[in-house]
Amino acid sequence: MNSVDLEDPSANRLDSQRKVVDPCSIVIFGASGDLTARKLIPAFYHLYKEHQLPAAFRIVGFARREKSDASFRAELREALDVFSRTKPVEDAVWEQFAGHISYCRGDLTDRSAYEKLERQLASFQPAELRNNLLFYLAISPSQFGEAVENLHQTGMLKPPEPGGWQRIVVEKPFGHDLASAHALNNELTRYAHESQVFRIDHYLGKETVQNILMFRFSNSIFERLWSRDSVDHVQITVSEQHAVGSRGGYYEEAGAMRDMLQNHMLQVLSLATMEPPVSLEAEAIRDEKVKLLKSIRPFTPESVARQVVRGQYFAGVVEGKPQVGYRQEAKVRPDSNVETYVAAKLFIDNWRWSGVPFYLRTGKCLPLGASEVRIQFRPTPNVLFSAASNGRLDPNSLTLRLQPNEGITLRFNGKIPGPRVGARPVRMHFSYDSEFGAYTPEAYERLLLEAIAGDATLFIRRDEVEAAWQIVDSIRRNWEGKPLSNREFYAAGTWGPIAAEELLAQAGHVWRDPQPLK
Numbered sequence: 001m002n003s004v005d006l007e008d009p010s011a012n013r014l015d016s017q018r019k020v021v022d023p024c025s026i027v028i029f030g031a032s033g034d035l036t037a038r039k040l041i042p043a044f045y046h047l048y049k050e051h052q053l054p055a056a057f058r059i060v061g062f063a064r065r066e067k068s069d070a071s072f073r074a075e076l077r078e079a080l081d082v083f084s085r086t087k088p089v090e091d092a093v094w095e096q097f098a099g100h101i102s103y104c105r106g107d108l109t110d111r112s113a114y115e116k117l118e119r120q121l122a123s124f125q126p127a128e129l130r131n132n133l134l135f136y137l138a139i140s141p142s143q144f145g146e147a148v149e150n151l152h153q154t155g156m157l158k159p160p161e162p163g164g165w166q167r168i169v170v171e172k173p174f175g176h177d178l179a180s181a182h183a184l185n186n187e188l189t190r191y192a193h194e195s196q197v198f199r200i201d202h203y204l205g206k207e208t209v210q211n212i213l214m215f216r217f218s219n220s221i222f223e224r225l226w227s228r229d230s231v232d233h234v235q236i237t238v239s240e241q242h243a244v245g246s247r248g249g250y251y252e253e254a255g256a257m258r259d260m261l262q263n264h265m266l267q268v269l270s271l272a273t274m275e276p277p278v279s280l281e282a283e284a285i286r287d288e289k290v291k292l293l294k295s296i297r298p299f300t301p302e303s304v305a306r307q308v309v310r311g312q313y314f315a316g317v318v319e320g321k322p323q324v325g326y327r328q329e330a331k332v333r334p335d336s337n338v339e340t341y342v343a344a345k346l347f348i349d350n351w352r353w354s355g356v357p358f359y360l361r362t363g364k365c366l367p368l369g370a371s372e373v374r375i376q377f378r379p380t381p382n383v384l385f386s387a388a389s390n391g392r393l394d395p396n397s398l399t400l401r402l403q404p405n406e407g408i409t410l411r412f413n414g415k416i417p418g419p420r421v422g423a424r425p426v427r428m429h430f431s432y433d434s435e436f437g438a439y440t441p442e443a444y445e446r447l448l449l450e451a452i453a454g455d456a457t458l459f460i461r462r463d464e465v466e467a468a469w470q471i472v473d474s475i476r477r478n479w480e481g482k483p484l485s486n487r488e489f490y491a492a493g494t495w496g497p498i499a500a501e502e503l504l505a506q507a508g509h510v511w512r513d514p515q516p517l518k
Contacts, residue, residue, distance in 0.1 A: 021452045022165075023056035024132035025121055029108065029147055030139040031061025031072070035171070037079035039202075040136065043444035045080060048097045049090070052449060058129055059101045062117060064108075072103040085442055108143050114154040121156065131164025133157075134451060137171070144170060145187030152191035160193055169198045169451050172263055174460070176253065177476070178469040185462045198451050199460040203264040205443025208402040208432065210458070212271045212373070213285075215400065215408065222398070225377065227352045232378045232395060233507070234272070237514055238265055238362040241369035243313070243323055243492065244340065248331035256342045257310075260362040262472045266293065267460070268402070269346075269360065272373050273353060282457040286464060293467040297347040304478040306506075309499040311341030312484055313365040316492030323365055323492040337484050340364045343500040344475070357507060361500065365492035370514035371402040394425040397512070405516075406432040 026044075028036055047053050061072055077098070080089050104120055106113025124130055133156060137144055148168065151157035157166050168188065175181030188197050203209055216223055225231070238260055244251045251259070270289040277284040299307070314325035326332060326340050341363030348358065377396040399409045408430045416422040450458055487499040495513055504510055 021052070021054045021449065022132050023054045023126060023128035024134055024452060025058040025060060025124060025129045026134045026136065026452075027060045027062055027104075027117065027121075028136045028138055029062045030137070031103070032063040032065050032067075033138055035138045036061065037076065038083050039442075039444045040138065040448070041076045042080055042083045042085065043442055043448050045084065045089075045094070045097055046086070046442070046445055047449060048100075049086075049093050054452075056126055056129060057100055058124055060117070060120065061101070061103045062106055062113075063103075064105065066105055067103050069102045073098045073101055076101065108139065108147055108150075111150055111153065114150040114156070118154045118156050128164070133164075133166045134169065135167070136169045141170070141173060141175070141184055144184065145190070148188055148191050157192060157196075160195060165196075165454065166192075167196050167198055167451060167454070168192055169200055171200055173254070173258065174199055174263075174465045175469065176258060178466060178473045181465050181469045185465065189462070194462055195456070197462075198456060199465065200447055200451075201263050201267060201460055202443040202447065203267060204458040204460075205445075205447040206402060207441070207446075208400070208406045209268060209271065210446075212268070212400060216272075217276055226375075228354055228356050230377055231353075231356050232376045233357045233359065233509055234376065235359045235374040235512055236265060236268055236272070236361075236372075237374070237511075238268075238371045239366040239368055239495075239514060240362070240364045241318060241366060243318070243365050244326060244329050244332070246330065248329040251340070252332060252336060252338055255338045256340055256362055256364070257472055257476060261342055261344065261360060262468050263460075265360050265362060266468045266471070268371075268373060269358065272400075273348060273358075275350075275352065280457075282455055285457055286461045290461065290464050290467055292348065292350075293464065293471070295348050295350045295353075296471055297349050299471070299474040299478075301478050304475050307345040307503070308475050308478075309341075309343045309488065309497065309503050310339035310479065310484070311343075311363060311488045311490050311497035311500065312336075312338070313340050313363075313492045314489050316365065316494065318365055318367075318493040325492070326364075337479075337482075339479075339484075341366075341490065341496050341500070343496065343503055345503060357509075359504060359509070359511075361496065361511070363490075363496055366495055367493055368514055368516060370404065372514050373400040373402070374398070374512055375400075376509075376512070393423055401514075 028040060030036065044053070044059060067075075077089070077094060080094070081087075102120070104113075104117045106116060121130055121133065135151060135157070137147055139147065148157065157168070170188065175184045216226060270292045274288040274292045277288045312326050313323075315328070316323055326338070327334050327336055332338075341361070343359065343361035346358040346360065348354075348356070375398040377398075379395045380393065394411070394413060396413070397411045399411070401407050401409065410428045411425055412428075413423040414426040416424050447458060485499075487502075488497045490497040495511065501511065
């Protein structure tokens with residue numbers, strides 16, 4: 001395989017500049033964990049298969065369990081047979097790829113284990129494999145600080161300098177509130193520069209999420225409408241059909257607000273509403289996202305009561321199968337007030353969006369699993385066709401479907417054929433599969449490749465994390481010690497609590513539920 005210059009067409013990249021992925025070594029801390037088997041190794045395998053990794057690279061798994069290189073590779077191959085997005089796994093490609101994988105046994109708290117890892121890396125040839133290092137911390141956030149300190153003390157993590165690079169990739173959660181996020185960021189940047197820290201949110205690796213900027217800023221007919229002058233309100237829905245299941249213990253600590261709204265949903269909101277960046281450089285884009293988050297109107301106890309709804313599912317039916325309530329799930333307290341659903345009404349206090357309400361909702365055990373952004377345009381004056389349509393003239397809308405059945409739908413009114421003057425909503429639909437084929441790379445493939453290339457565009461900056469937590473903390477403080485009311489419970493398999501419907505009804509709006517597009 002040869003080193004590859006990455007030049008993507010405009011449909012796949014946020015820029016059209018050529019990038020080079022340098023020879024490097026990738027160290028996965030927590031290599032025995034689920035993330036490595038399910039996401040990381042399948043992503044690296046497909047990048048290798050498609051000739052997108054550099055000619056020289058090594059992957060080193062670091063974990064406590066006793067394993068040989070051969071047994072570690074065998075475990076990964078077994079997992080790949082299950083989790084690969086292409087089946088069957090090609091034996092010849094795997095054998096070549098597996099030759100780049102090795103294992104290092106060690107405890108995260110043991111300095112000598114890092115020294116052992118450093119000696120292993122020092123034996124790699126060519127020199128770039130010793131100097132260009134990507135450390136993937138697939139471990140608990142409580143262990144980030146100690147791992148980074150040990151990497152620094154053993155000389156594997158150095159300040160940015162010519163002749164090589166070192167980068168750290170960390171997974172969410174980035175803290176559980178603003179104070180813990182701030183402390184975690186301090187731990188990470190005590191021994192690493194902010195430019196070396198890549199905070200990963202797999203949602204940003206999705207092609208359809210990246211396409212939000214392409215759609216907005218490369219199509220003048222839509223960007224002209226993208227403001228308070230034309231937009232009545234915006235709905236962002238991330239619905240999940242599955243229940244909490246085995247994640248009850250985690251969910252008792254997180255809840256829907258921390259699990260989804262603080263990261264995924266605010267990221268989508270910022271991309272859908274940010275101002276055009278001055279360039280497509282990573283910092284220019286991230287600057288605009290931070291500006292947007294800081295423009296969200298702060299919540300007060302009074303506005304939380306009016307503008308935010310939480311909910312929790314009780315027993316119901318999902319896809320024809322009975323589903324127990326959240327309080328009956330494993331590792332969940334029988335009197336838990338943790339939210340499995342949250343809906344919020346936000347306002348963005350800037351010139352473009354002043355006065356436009358943004359409705360965000362996410363929840364578990366809903367009728368359909370889908371993610372979409374719906375731009376609802378202002379209605380036309382009721383002077384021509386409204387009477388002929390019995391007052392039911394539907395406002396125009398534009399829906400960006402992020403998953404599944406990825407695509408974009410424009411909804412407008414058309415005349416019903418016949419002698420009468422009647423209107424009915426019709427749609428124009430663009431489907432990714434129909435236009436570009438069924439291939440859509442996994443989010444981790446794109447994100448890992450960007451981390452190797454050193455492009456931070458799709459990763460979250462420190463001030464971005466802390467701005468998001470500031471919004472969420474102001475809401476959660478108002479919930480402390482308050483039990484859920486009857487209006488906040490919803491049956492599994494329905495679209496949420498009554499309180500969420502009432503939230504929109506205050507302004508004469510209704511939720512537009514995602515539909516199972518085909």
